[in-house]
Amino acid sequence: MDTAIRAELPRDLVLVGAGHAHVQVLRRWMMKPVPSVRLTLVLDCPEAVYSGMVPGFVAGDYEARELEIDAVPLARRARARIVLARAVGVDPEARRVAVEGRAPLSYDFASLDVGSSVRGLDLPGVVEHALVTRPIRSLVGALEARLAQLPGGDAMPNVCVVGGGAAGVELCFALDARLRAQGRAFRLTLVCDTVEVLPGHGQRFVQRARREAESRGVRVVCRTRVERVGKGELFVEGEREPFPADLVLWATGAAPVALGLDSRLPRNAAGFVRVRDTLEVEGCPGLFAAGDCAGISGFDWVPKAGVYAVREGPVLDANLRRALAGRALRRYRPQTDFLALLNLGDRRALGEKRGCVAAGPAVWRLKDWIDRRFMRRFQVLDAASAPARDFPSAESMGMESMDCGGCAAKLGATSLDAALARLGTPPADESVLVGLARPDDSAALALSGGAVLLATIDGFRAFCDDPWLVGRVAAVNALGDVFAKGGRPRHALALVTVPDESARAGEETLYQVLAGVRAALDPLGVSLVGGHTTRGPELFVGLAVTGDLPAGGDLLSLDGARPGDVLVLTRPLGSGVLLAADMQGLARGAWVRDLHASLVRSNQCAAEVARSSGATASTDVSGFGLAGHLAELLRASGVSARVRLEALAPFPGALELLARGLRSSYHEQNESRRRAIDFAPTASGPRVALLFDPQTAGGLLLALPPERVDAALAALHEAGDPEAVRIGEVTARSEEGFVFSAV
Structure with a gap:
């Protein structure tokens, strides 16, 4: 298939987010890249948290690191460009992804896998007082601190979980297990607005979960809508007195994230990006979406569950490759029956498959084995930050060590000194206050009227494959020579060598570089006044900067x-x-x-x-x-x-x-x-x-x-x-x- 990629290459494939589907695309791209396609991953956070293991973390069965997929080394193994910034919008007509704080990214094909938020965040007091379960990273990072704030001693804290879906029920059982393991007395209440907990699951499964809650003394309140959250209180519809709540966990079901809402993309009735059964966004050729952020037309019954996002991964990867090759896309058919596994805490789990229900330690061990096997496929580094034993090594993938870029690409100091010494003493020039005869970070030149002009030039080959970042850092680096002398940089000229590539790709590279340069210069009042471009084997960015000394200031x-x-x-x-x-x-x-x-x-x-x-x-x-x-x-x-x-x-x-x-x-x-x-x-x-x-x-x-x-x-x-x-x-x-x- 890869040899069929059409001739107008190179082309850009941009992945926004590192959800369950996208990490599979990265893994598959790592093993079988598509020639002449530039892969970019846009991330607002380097680590993606695997939702299936979060209840186990809450219960105390896992450490936080065991839940994390570090998408940066995974993307590097896939030879992907990485943009560590938040995507804030998609323009499907212009085929651009808007990114916070930097120039937009152009794409030929793109895919969104940015997860979801939770419903009800607009209710009074939820954001201020509740511990919201999405983004999941926020929950993982804040849980320990919030539990430590619960009343101690003889006090019996009240904990409320809002939401009766699988996430809310699992969190309820996990919290119960964790607090009991700590020897703490507490009252635990689950509140939901549905007729029964675990909607969409079989009756036997629901009954078993209900019995589990009853045996632990967990109070379950259904058909109850929360109106607002106060400090230490949960106000519900139809009740004059609020529920006491020292801690509220908000797990009310999935809601669309701002990226989908703020972009000109089609959405379904629930607000999720509307996609065909090929995972391509309706009416937006070349744009795909998967995971919780997407809603598949004709399959509105599909819940926002990790199992579906995982199953979408191989189909998404295949269709991205097919789209690049101009081939017909595969259809995705969500499974109507799957192995449902619910963490009960205490290293026990509840399972359901085709009406059969089982619970106990053996079911938990099965869930643990499935989860850990999934995670091992994407965790490049181990707990000690060394290469993971079970992950293919960089050497085995042909990623041999390369010459570094940035300032690590300088000629050695010994060679530099020797070359300058061979030139001999330069002719005398009274206007040169600091120059080759008195080396420093910047040259200092005397102007009429006693003013001093500072001048420097600096540049380097790219240290990564993000031209915007290379441009910005090159500018910061060049300005540093003037700042080191106590000066004020005023004007800059840019020298950019653009890699040999198509005219369209070269234009985009130059635009990204200069946008990065301007991002460094403009806030400091430094004017980019001109420059020069060349073509060559790799990206090189340099700047000549001039400046002056502040009034009454001496040269440092x-x-x-x-x-x-x-x-x-x-x-x-x-x-x-x-x-x-x-x-x-x-x-x-x-x-x-x-x-x-x-x-x-x-x-x-x-x-x-x-x-x-x-x-x-x-x-x-x-x-x-x-x-x-x-x-x-x-x-x-x-x-x-x-x-x-x-x-x-x-x-x-x-x-x-x-x-x-x-x-x-x-x-x-x-x-x-x-x-x-x-x-x-x-x-x-x-x-x-x-x-x-x-x-x-x-x-x-x-x-x-x-x-x-x-x-x-x-x-x-x-x-x-x-x-x-x-x-x-x-x-x-x-x-x-x-x-x-x-x-």
């Missing part, structure tokens, strides 16, 4: 550090190894999300703090790593330093990856200067490696007068650099010839 040079000054680093380290791991599908999504949040932030606020705090020297930390850039500052100032390794702040995940031996491709070049550092005998392990990790869009390294450090750190933390930290002190030049010591 490299050469002003003095013995006794304190060294402050404004941001964490480890971006090089994290970007390398992400390329291979070895980085957790949460790590990547936190890293990206740092990469897109400028050093403007840190530069303002540096100026106001009287910094004696400043530089930004980028491709040469902390060790390399600190060495430049110390040599220029004619001093040495003492660095405390334990003080270095790593990005989440960086130390774990370094400890496992993972390195950026540029790490070895940086570490070649290790002999210039005096390491204490106890200095070893990943924190030593952190010194040499090449940084992209890193923070500022400042030398500050000791009496100004505490105030400067407080200002940095308040300005948005909470990880800013004192890492050492400037000392007199080492008599042994070491650039600095590390202890």
Whole structure:
């Protein structure tokens, strides 16, 4: 089938969300990709929570991590581009997905699998006082804290579950099991507006669940509509007195999410995206939807249950491939009978199949086996964040280590120094205040009237396959050279090498890059005034930036550090190894999300703090790593330093990856200067490696007068650099010839 893909490639397939159907598409794409089709996954949260195991988590049978599918490494294994942002709309006519905070994504084909919300969130007090079960991640994250807030001692807390479907009943039993296991006394009530609990299930199944509730003392109140939720109270229709409720869990059934409601998409009577039995959205060629967000025409009886989303996955994958090949689509037929498994807590479950009902530990073990088998297919990393033993390795899939992008793609410092030395001394020029004869982050040029022009150029090959993110980070990185000198960037020129691809694809890549560049420049008042484009084998983005010094401001040079000054680093380290791991599908999504949040932030606020705090020297930390850039500052100032390794702040995940031996491709070049550092005998392990990790869009390294450090750190933390930290002190030049010591 793949060889039949038509000629106007490459084409873009965009998956929005990582629900039960989409993770199967990613797994199948990982095993059998379609040539020349660019796959993109849009996520508002890196981890997808498997709903089938949530009651077991509530009951205390599972840890939170066991419920999670980390979609980022899974997507990387599928060689998918990842956009960590919330999709806010779909324009099916223009074939674009609107994404919060960034340029829209164009698609040839797209699919939505974004789950559902819960009904009744508009009722007074629900959002403020109830623990809502969707999004599921919010429930998992908040449950422990809410249970800890229940009255203790001799008090008997009242817990209410609102919703009589499978989700509400399971949560009721799971909460009962958890609280009893903790030895707590409590009153548990289930309230629903249906005639009976578990609508749609067989009578024997319902009766068995009813007996289970009665045996545990769970009060079940049907045909009762909740009007509002107060603090410690649940107000219901027809009752003058509210139900006492120290904790309310809201599990009232599925409701459409905003993405479907806010887009120009057809919807069924319940508000869900209306799709044909092929899972293609009605009247929207090339757009598909699956899982809870979709309603299949002619099958309104299908409940919003995970089993249906799971069964839709293979059909969705097949139809996306068929659509790309221009072939007829398969029809999906929801099963009318399936094995229903209801978690009763206490490691017991209730099962139903074709009218046969059974309950007990054996049924729970069956459910546990089914759930764990499903999860193993998608969990790339294990609990220790190492490659999962049961998952295909990156090497077995041909994902060999590649050269890194970003600032980890620099020419080595030794080669750079040697090349510049061979050029000889440049001609004298009185207008050049800082240049090749006195290297620094930015050149400084004297203008008439005493003004100073700062000028720099920086660029790199793409560190990921998201051109918008590459463009924004490239701009942030280039601006950092001007900010490091205490300057104000004013104008920028862009140089972009667009990969050799079709004219339409090249236009989209350039648009995304420049939109990312503008996203960094515009809020700072920096004008993009022009640039140049070329075609080449891979994406490269560079910027030339000019700026000036604020009125009365002095240049924050490299050469002003003095013995006794304190060294402050404004941001964490480890971006090089994290970007390398992400390329291979070895980085957790949460790590990547936190890293990206740092990469897109400028050093403007840190530069303002540096100026106001009287910094004696400043530089930004980028491709040469902390060790390399600190060495430049110390040599220029004619001093040495003492660095405390334990003080270095790593990005989440960086130390774990370094400890496992993972390195950026540029790490070895940086570490070649290790002999210039005096390491204490106890200095070893990943924190030593952190010194040499090449940084992209890193923070500022400042030398500050000791009496100004505490105030400067407080200002940095308040300005948005909470990880800013004192890492050492400037000392007199080492008599042994070491650039600095590390202890």
